[in-house]
Amino acid sequence: MTVATAGEFGLISRVTARLGAASPFVLLGPGDDAAVVAAPDARVVASTDALVEGRHFRRDWSSARDVGHRAAAANLADIAAMGARPTALLVALCAPANLQISWAEELADGLAAEAAKTGATVVGGDTSSSPTLTIAVTALGDLEGRAPVVRSGARPGDVVAVAGRIGHAAAGYSILSRGFRAPKLLVDAHRRPEVPYHLGAVAARMGATSMIDVSDGLLADLGHIAAASGVGIDLRRDAFTLPEPMLAAATALGVDPYDWILAGGDDHALAATFPPDTELSADWLVVGSVVAPSSVTEGDGVAVDGRRYAGGAPGWDHFR
Template identity: 70%
Template structure:
């Protein structure tokens, strides 16, 4: 059945029937607006949009994969503020000839990714469009702590990373060259593996700044450097590319550090911490904060590209 045959309200009914309810949801889909509990008294909010042909391709990713990716892009932003995600709002613009089961798969992926942190999809909107577009807004709860902003890094802080990096960028290159292996890299592109609890954990550990690495490590660390009016240096030897990445890089003629330092879509969290803080093992120190400006690699300018720019 196509979406045109299902109709707007038939589509909405099919999507809503696949969504659960979380502890923060007081009133879910069905009214003019949802009601979400904000125990902290403050609501953290972020939004992101995915456009077919720009952010995803249906011949590379299934609908559930795209649902996971769309949710992760927003949930990671909430975690990067030191908050816990509570709810998602989703606007879906679809070609009317699209099969309704595709939209159901998307809803399953969105719901499953949100469920990893106890959040739910609480509402949204639908519209016909010649270009498949998914806009997601995420809400979160700070749990009584101050948000971790980008402007708090100070010289002497260490820079640490939590989560895998470079995998999704490598998977994108593999797919764009017409291959489907290594599976590790392709799967990483299709579905991010985000350490959401690390955001609130970093806040508790005293992180001075934090960011979701969505567009490239050097570029996103550059946002912290600019906001904090500091320099940041990253050490190449702090990264350990897996064998599959090294093999793919050799076969495709790519420097793997371009994936590691400038690739996006993995959504690890990068944070700065005061010197002397003991970090859990899943936080890996990758550099330091210095007097100065900009981001360097091994104290030298990096010329291999820094990340994704939608308008470049």
């Protein structure tokens, strides 16, 4: 059965039936003109992102459930990077009329499963016909009484730390692009991010001065912090431990694995800056320091071992 056969409202009925139980934040879920979501903090953190077939995912590389996980993770990570707790997702699906209804159902399964990791649920959305399969997601979150952790708070002397996998998704993309399907660890990382959502709120409570999720590349995303804070950032290449599958894949493909680590995105790790006396748990890997802007004279405010990154573009840019 295709989505055209099911019709718009048949599609909506099938999808909403798979979204699971509502979280305590959801006062009114799917089925009305709009959802009603509690905002105990009296402030709502909001973020939106779109995944376009051929640009962000390929159906011959990823299952519908994989795409659901990725679409939810891209937005939930933004909420976590503000130091907030995710509460709800809104999803718009634009699909060709010949899309199998089972694909949309499995997409909903992935969205619901990823949201459940954070205690959030899908509360509504929209559907439309489109020649290009597109999934647009909006995430909402609650600050639980804390100040948001923004990009503009980093100060010289702070340490830079990363939580979560880094470089894995980019390596997986390179492997799939060359027509291979292994190592599985890296290919699966491209298909489904593993995001340490809870550490966003933990970082906020620990006094993080700035934070961002690594979606476009560590150098590019830390460049946003450097620009917003008016500082420089110096990373240490030797701070990163390369797992054996990544080393093996890099050797087989003839690439520098540090390009995946430093400029690869889509892992949605959390990168944050902390005051130098902060006692960080083992969840965080210290990878560099915040320096005076005059200490970084080239690039976008981020250096590697005191020098400009020489590996090419520092991350992903949709319009380049």
